[in-house]
Amino acid sequence: KHLMTFLLNSQTEQHFADVVLSEEFLNLGIEQVCSLISSDKLTISSEEKVFEAVIAWVNHDKDVRQEFMARLMEHVRLPLLPREYLVQRVEEEVLVKNSSACKDYLIEAMKYHLLPTEQRILMKSVRTRLRTPMNLPKLMVVVGGQAPKAIRSVECYDFKEERWHQVAELPSRRCRAGMVYMAGLVFAVGGFNGSLRVRTVDSYDPVKDQWSSVANMRDRRSTLGAAVLNGLLYAVGGFDGSTGLSSVEAYNIKSNEWFHVAPMNTRRSSVGVGVVGGLLYAVGGYDGASRQCLSTVECYNATANEWTYIAEMSTRRSGAGVGVLNNLLYAVGGHDGPLVRKSVEVYDPTSNTWRQVADMNMCRRNAGVCAVNGLLYVVGGDDGSCNLASVEYYNPTTDKWTVVSSCMSTGRSYAGVTVIDKPL
Missing domain, CATH: 2.120.10.80 (Kelch-type beta propeller)
Structure with missing residues (x-):
């Protein structure tokens, strides 16, 4: 209950890195996780935190939750991740390998990295947009x-x-x-x-x-x-x-x-x-x-x-x-x-x-x-x-x-x- 009310305020977005380590996060429902990770206001050092949070949440109850992978990955901004991380971590993740929609998101991210900077701007999608968190002091x-x-x-x-x-x-x-x-x-x-x-x-x-x-x-x-x-x-x-x-x-x-x-x-x-x-x-x-x-x-x-x-x-x-x-x-x-x-x-x-x-x-x-x-x-x-x-x-x-x-x-x-x- 505590985190449900917590989710309605900006504190959760500002402390995303800590929130995702909590038991309460792992027990959230799919709608709540989607609404959290789709927020532009997440304060994170890098998009890796969002990807790892998704994987942790799904693995917490894998048999039931793996069908949600595509829905979740829609909100992970893979193009913003370094290509090394995409190749070493994302592509190797079993949950990604088992979903054709997730593989499409990975291809989108790879394509983004292959394009020259001036052409990247033309790839307009929610996943290529930088998050704009409230500046923490x-x-x-x-x-x-x-x-x-x-x-x-x-x-x-x-x-x-x-x-x-x-x-x-x-x-x-x-x-x-x-x-x-x-x-x-x-x-x-x-x-x-x-x-x-x-x-x-x-x-x-x-x-x-x-x-x-x-x-x-x-x-x-x-x-x-x-x-x-x-x-x-x-x-x-x-x-x-x-x-x-x-x-x-x-x-x-x-x-x-x-x-x-x-x-x-x-x-x-x-x-x-x-x-x-x-x-x-x-x-x-x-x-x-x-x-x-x-x-x-x-x-x-x-x-x-x-x-x-x-x-x-x-x-x-x-x-x-x-x-x-x-x-x-x-x-x-x-x-x-x-x-x-x-x-x-x-x-x-x-x-x-x-x-x-x-x-x-x-x-x-x-x-x-x-x-x-x-x-x-x-x-x-x-x-x-x-x-x-x-x-x-x-x-x-x-x-x-x-x-x-x-x-x-x-x-x-x-x-x-x-x-x-x-x-x-």
């Missing part, structure tokens, strides 16, 4: 960093209130770590504690305002890149105290285990990473061998477990901030030897090309980057002599950078930065 979390030594401080920026506040400190000092937001938790991966490169990983629960430890990585890494791809947390490259690393490992949150995957073609410390279209990109860095900062970029395909070089940047960048906005990959600042950059370039995977956009207001390297509400934020970093407390954001519509009026309490470079949902 967001916070930017800035974790640790160098100021000038490694620090424990964690600050949060509230975009709505436009102000900073302190939250629970790290269990130990940490800078040059990788940072991601996954499964409602913030992960601080590896880094440097002021004397040693570490393998440890801490996770922060924003609801409890509390840090705890999870499994150690296989390798010590600082100045690594960290990103989430297909539900796994990847730690890419970095520096172990003596040499730059090409090795890459992935963390499975369910089993709390790390395992190695294919290494990169190049050793990369001070590397920036980002995920676009189901591929993981490793941008620039420093290889330690040629004593040169790198302009090369490579991308990882998890299905094939292999790294491939893509188009190079126009400039060498080590310690560049890397972020993803509107399916484009941004490389922000960084340095080439002693020269710290304020220039920014952006990569479009559909054309495999880099182009220059407007310069930042300040030269920055080792800054944190994140995207929120259609803007790209760059946080702190250093200009070659000073650690910066300032934040600026890029608006792709105007091609302009704007400095945020409110600064962090501490100037910091090599901090970890990510965006989270504000705990309610």
Whole structure:
């Protein structure tokens, strides 16, 4: 009964990811499930959540419910899913294989991916339309960093209130770590504690305002890149105290285990990473061998477990901030030897090309980057002599950078930065 009333309000749509894990969801009737998953207002990180919810609901009472598959799949926006996921997961799902209507929806999605972008617009269907959830309030979390030594401080920026506040400190000092937001938790991966490169990983629960430890990585890494791809947390490259690393490992949150995957073609410390279209990109860095900062970029395909070089940047960048906005990959600042950059370039995977956009207001390297509400934020970093407390954001519509009026309490470079949902 509780969820029935719950379903009539926007709370369910905003908390879809949690609702679908509940017993009550699995006991809903077909009409209620259809009305929920057809809503434009669902707040989800990706359409995968809707597909997995449908499969879970049907499997809960398979003999009775599998006849509803076609009705349910009508509301799953398969064209919005990465093609890797369509091939690996959707096509392999027995419930999809057993329904010709479901296979038609899969073909529609594949066709969508085969078309050039300008022709996709002509495929008008409810399944190609983006969901437009109510914007849940967001916070930017800035974790640790160098100021000038490694620090424990964690600050949060509230975009709505436009102000900073302190939250629970790290269990130990940490800078040059990788940072991601996954499964409602913030992960601080590896880094440097002021004397040693570490393998440890801490996770922060924003609801409890509390840090705890999870499994150690296989390798010590600082100045690594960290990103989430297909539900796994990847730690890419970095520096172990003596040499730059090409090795890459992935963390499975369910089993709390790390395992190695294919290494990169190049050793990369001070590397920036980002995920676009189901591929993981490793941008620039420093290889330690040629004593040169790198302009090369490579991308990882998890299905094939292999790294491939893509188009190079126009400039060498080590310690560049890397972020993803509107399916484009941004490389922000960084340095080439002693020269710290304020220039920014952006990569479009559909054309495999880099182009220059407007310069930042300040030269920055080792800054944190994140995207929120259609803007790209760059946080702190250093200009070659000073650690910066300032934040600026890029608006792709105007091609302009704007400095945020409110600064962090501490100037910091090599901090970890990510965006989270504000705990309610």
